[in-house]
Amino acid sequence: MGLAKRIIPCLDVDNGRVVKGVQFVDIRDAGDPVEVAKRYNQEGADEITFLDITASHQGRDTTVETVEKIAAEVFIPLTVGGGIRKIDDIRRMLNAGADKVGINSAAIHEPEFVKAASDRFGAQCIVVAIDAKQVSGEGEPLRWEIFTHGGRKPTGIDAVAWAERMADYGAGEILLTSMDRDGTKNGFDLALTRAISDAVSIPVIASGGVGNLQHLADGVTEGHADAVLAASIFHFRQYTVPEAKQFMQAQGIEVRL
Amino acid sequence: MASTTVAVIDYGMGNLHSVASALGHVAPDAEVWVTADPERVRTAERVIFPGVGAIRDCMAEIRRLGFDALLHEQVASGKPVLGICVGMQALLEHSEENGGVDCLGLLPGEVRFFGAPKGPQGEVLKVPHMGWNQVHHSDHPLWQGIAQDTRFYFVHSYYVQSGDPTLVAGECQYGVPFSAALAKANLFAVQFHPEKSHEAGLRLLQNFMAWDGRP
Numbered sequence: 001m002g003l004a005k006r007i008i009p010c011l012d013v014d015n016g017r018v019v020k021g022v023q024f025v026d027i028r029d030a031g032d033p034v035e036v037a038k039r040y041n042q043e044g045a046d047e048i049t050f051l052d053i054t055a056s057h058q059g060r061d062t063t064v065e066t067v068e069k070i071a072a073e074v075f076i077p078l079t080v081g082g083g084i085r086k087i088d089d090i091r092r093m094l095n096a097g098a099d100k101v102g103i104n105s106a107a108i109h110e111p112e113f114v115k116a117a118s119d120r121f122g123a124q125c126i127v128v129a130i131d132a133k134q135v136s137g138e139g140e141p142l143r144w145e146i147f148t149h150g151g152r153k154p155t156g157i158d159a160v161a162w163a164e165r166m167a168d169y170g171a172g173e174i175l176l177t178s179m180d181r182d183g184t185k186n187g188f189d190l191a192l193t194r195a196i197s198d199a200v201s202i203p204v205i206a207s208g209g210v211g212n213l214q215h216l217a218d219g220v221t222e223g224h225a226d227a228v229l230a231a232s233i234f235h236f237r238q239y240t241v242p243e244a245k246q247f248m249q250a251q252g253i254e255v256r257l
Numbered sequence: 258m259a260s261t262t263v264a265v266i267d268y269g270m271g272n273l274h275s276v277a278s279a280l281g282h283v284a285p286d287a288e289v290w291v292t293a294d295p296e297r298v299r300t301a302e303r304v305i306f307p308g309v310g311a312i313r314d315c316m317a318e319i320r321r322l323g324f325d326a327l328l329h330e331q332v333a334s335g336k337p338v339l340g341i342c343v344g345m346q347a348l349l350e351h352s353e354e355n356g357g358v359d360c361l362g363l364l365p366g367e368v369r370f371f372g373a374p375k376g377p378q379g380e381v382l383k384v385p386h387m388g389w390n391q392v393h394h395s396d397h398p399l400w401q402g403i404a405q406d407t408r409f410y411f412v413h414s415y416y417v418q419s420g421d422p423t424l425v426a427g428e429c430q431y432g433v434p435f436s437a438a439l440a441k442a443n444l445f446a447v448q449f450h451p452e453k454s455h456e457a458g459l460r461l462l463q464n465f466m467a468w469d470g471r472p
Contacts, residue, residue, distance in 0.1 A: 122310035
């Protein structure tokens with residue numbers, strides 16, 4: 001027995017409301033991130049990731065308040081990503097009760113920011129989020145590139161090399177999203193997940209494409225991920241967190257039950 | 258629970274919000290003081306010594322603020338003291354981190370780097386050791402109501418090797434066996450984060466808030 005593979009439900013939050021929809025039968029207000037986080041906490045989620053997609057500054061104050069409310073009631077690790085661009089953004093989220101912050105586009109614009117953040121707050125709270133797409137053609141060796149703007153804008157940066165560089169700069173963890181698979185329900189890009197997980201010595205969270213429980217298990221067994229992240233399969237009550245853990249355990253994966 | 262006072266020592270290393278809110282949750286009648294004031298710490302009936310980040314920075318702040326003497330004094334006072342994560346590591350004699358740093362020496366032993374630990378099938382394990390791992394615990398009042406081999410949330414790249422096996426109150430495995438908890442009289446220290454370890458972690462904090470400091 002040893003370290004358990006983690007299951008992480010993800011909340012996409014806009015102006016203090018969970019978007020992409022959440023359907024919990026016994027939660028009256030399913031769009032309230034605090035209620036949703038509490039439910040996942042009760043179900044035995046190993047961590048919660050809160051992705052802030054709010055565009056306005058005013059909305060970001062709401063985010064801080066929401067993080068404070070969640071942290072007051074949920075005693076498992078909480079990662080907050082989205083809009084983290086400055087050291088002060090990190091301080092603000094950690095002070096609000098986040099345990100880790102996800103850094104995405106700011107790392108691409110200024111890689112040294114990751115170094116500075118890790119030096120200041122410690123690698124344990126710096127998660128570098130990587131959005132990658134396959135760019136190799138048929139018959140070519142597999143290659144993935146970093147994309148920004150929700151997968152629309154290529155950067156020319158090789159995803160595996162970038163992950164290695166971010167680990168080297170002091171990232172404590174990588175949140176890897178396949179932009180080819182995100183929202184498809186066809187499962188993780190397992191080749192991408194495995195390529196990155198095997199290349200770095202820090203933990204990797206697989207994200208993007210989960211449609212059923214086998215996909216979660218495959219992320220660990222085939223993709224070599226240390227944790228698996230999903231949103232809609234949990235939000236819509238297609239599966240509960242305990243069901244996901246029992247399924248993974250039956251496939252020989254160590255989980256926290 | 259009778260009301261009690263607890264000081265969470267604030268030396269600028271890390272977010273103490275989580276520890277304070279977890280204490281408020283398990284002991285609603287307690288007064289929780291997140292403080293950098295030594296007098297306040299002396300007045301409190303119990304003391305929590307947290308810590309995150311690099312040991313060099315932690316020890317530098319502890320020394321700059323004069324908290325090294327304060328911690329020695331508080332542990333000697335007999336009141337319940339709980340070290341968490343890097344707070345635990347700082348209680349040992351020495352750490353390999355940052356090229357080698359002398360620590361407080363309140364507990365015998367060393368803090369070592371995981372390196373590239375190997376799992377049971379020879380696979381290389383990731384560092385930091387991040388996530389939920391099992392703790393095989395001793396018989397101690399702080400484990401009351403917590404099942405043997407319960408999982409707690411860890412995040413660390415350096416681990417404690419106790420210099421005295423009789424002080425190990427909880428053991429964990431990550432490539433190597435290491436001390437997840439140490440206990441010496443009124444001092445208890447944990448490598449994991451009880452404030453982030455869901456029900457088991459909250460129970461440990463609740464037990465601490467009710468503990469009389471005797472093993």
